[in-house]
Amino acid sequence: MKLGHRITLYSTVSLLVLLLAVNTSIYYLFHHYTLNAELERVLSQSRTAAEALQTYGNDQETAAAYMGASIPENGLIRIIRENEEVPVSVTKEFALNNIETSFTRQETTAHFEFGGELFASARTPVIWADGSIVSLEFIAPLAAFEETLGILRLILGIASIVILVPSFFAARALSRFILAPIKALVSTMNEIRDEGTFKKITIEEKSKDELAEMGRTFNHMIELLKKNFDKQRQFVSDASHELKTPLTVISSYSRLLKRWGSERPEVVEEAANAIDTESQRMKEMTNQMLALASGENEETLHFSRVNLCEAAADTARKIEAVYNRPVNVQCSKDNSVTLADEGKIKQLLFILFENGMKYSDKELDVSVTATDKRLTIKVKDNGIGIPESEQPHIFERFFRVDKARNRKTGGTGLGLSIAKAIVEAHKGSITVASTEGHGSEFTVVLPRKEVNER
Structure with a gap:
């Protein structure tokens, strides 16, 4: 099933369940309170009839006449003795006389179904003419109550449909709105796969949602x-x-x-x-x-304690032997030991020293300084320098400032790219400051790491 259909179905079913729960609660609460109100009404009528019988002296003829005037439509009023004998019963529906009799000395109310209809009954104790206690039973149909419940069911059903139908279409519209960016994303990805080109999806600049x-x-x-x-x-x-x-x-x-x-x-x-x-x-x-x-993968680094001053001095001696020119290494008095990959660091120094020697006919100046949080290596030559327009590109692969001269010196345009990769693998930075015709100065900044920082 598609995600849009699932969103629509889930939203509609969830709302349907909620409506059923709310409507059921409303219906049963209304049923409970309305039925109690009907029972209270019937009990009140039963009490009124009992008081009237006491006033008329409980004469059977007078009682029968009063009950005949007070009888509800399609209802029943009757007197029940303790032995469940019925001396007086008044009704227009003779079938109601078949309702089971029950004597009680207390006021009671009840509702029951007889002949497919719902009735409410109330019993009130009364002292009869002969001094005995009888029970006056007042029975009234609950036709209005049933009719009201029917209307309530109809209203709740119509209201549910009126809510569900717009909600269904609203859920569909919402699913389209939610899935529109996803569909655009899928469509763009398919185009990238089929055409082999890189494409972007269009996004509203003001939109800030997920x-x-x-x-x-x-x-x-x-x-x-x-x-x-x-x-x-x-x-x-x-x-x-x-x-x-x-x-x-x-x-x-x-x-x-x-x-x-x-x-x-x-x-x-x-x-x-x-x-x-x-x-x-x-x-x-x-x-x-x-x-x-x-060198671009940090996982290939093998960390150990490296003294940058000693590494710079050792590399300088090798470069001096190759080019027969001095490399002046100056180190600060502060400790220049840190955690690093010794092989990569020496490769970095060799690249920078050799690069300076290739583009200069003079000596090379190197300085190593240390602080509590970082180590700085500066390599300065007095060579041809780098044009300002080309300085942003010198760390790119195969980039050569002077291709003819670089060819002559045997350069490949990869050395500074390797140097940058080594520095970045150590979480450091490398920059260059150069003036054409006056030489260049490369600055490498490495974070100082202790053994417990690995």
């Missing part, structure tokens, strides 16, 4: 999916483009070797050097792409 919030959440999710899809597509495109160049070089020199390798030794050396260089470049690029993919 359905509108669901729609906004869906649209936000679509934005994230489209953004990640575009990034993935761009990554594949850039990766294929970057790998295409070394593969082309390798392929070209391989053909050159086949054609001239046996006749021209200088070609062999040139081709071997080119193939080795491009192979190393492909290997480096592949490793960086794998590192970038794994």
Whole structure:
């Protein structure tokens, strides 16, 4: 069963049950109080007849004449002795004389059914002419009471129908209103599946209910999916483009070797050097792409106590050996130990140091400072700098500020992306401040973590 039908059915049935409960309560309360009122009325008439009989001296003829004048329409008045003998009985419906007699010395009321009709009876004790105590029974039909109950049942039934029918259509309209955003969501999802495109649903800006919030959440999710899809597509495109160049070089020199390798030794050396260089470049690029993919996942981090000053000094020594230029590391006197992945931190430092060396012919300045809550690493070079327009993009994959120079230095455009992924995995931040022609300064801020904070 569809959700809209279920909402309509549930709402209508719930209202029906509620109406039945309310109508039943009203009916039985009315029945109870109206019946008691009728019994009180009959008892009052019985008392009036008993008082009149006492006034007339309980003479049978006089009593019969009075009872004949006081008898209700289609009713019965009679005197019942203790032995249940009936000396006087007055009625216009002789069939009523067949009603069972019952003597009592107390006032009583009752209602019963006789001949398919409902009657009320009241008995009042009276002292008869011979000094004995008799019971005066006053019986009156409850035709008006039954007619009133019938009218009440009709009114309650009509009222229930009048309420249920509009409520049914109101429930259908409500279900359409509730399900409209859901149907739009399902329709959009089907279009995305069938067409392979990312689409959003239309939402009223002023709406603030849960359905509108669901729609906004869906649209936000679509934005994230489209953004990640575009990034993935761009990554594949850039990766294929970057790998295409070394593969082309390798392929070209391989053909050159086949054609001239046996006749021209200088070609062999040139081709071997080119193939080795491009192979190393492909290997480096592949490793960086794998590192970038794994570095984005915090679960791959292996935390241990890391001294950032010692890590920076150790990395600086290795970089100095490669580039034969000094790396000046300055550390604050404060403790620079924190919980981090030592391998990832050293990889981060290596990327930043090597990046500074590639774009500068001078020494590199590194500082490590510590506070109670965070650690700061600054790497400053005195190189070519980064144009202001390109600074927001330097952490994107495969982005190179100067592609020709980056090609010359062997860069892939993945190093800073890996650095950013490592920093974010440690819940930190990385920024750059640069002036073109005057160098760049990268700042890494990491939160200080103790052992019990893991």
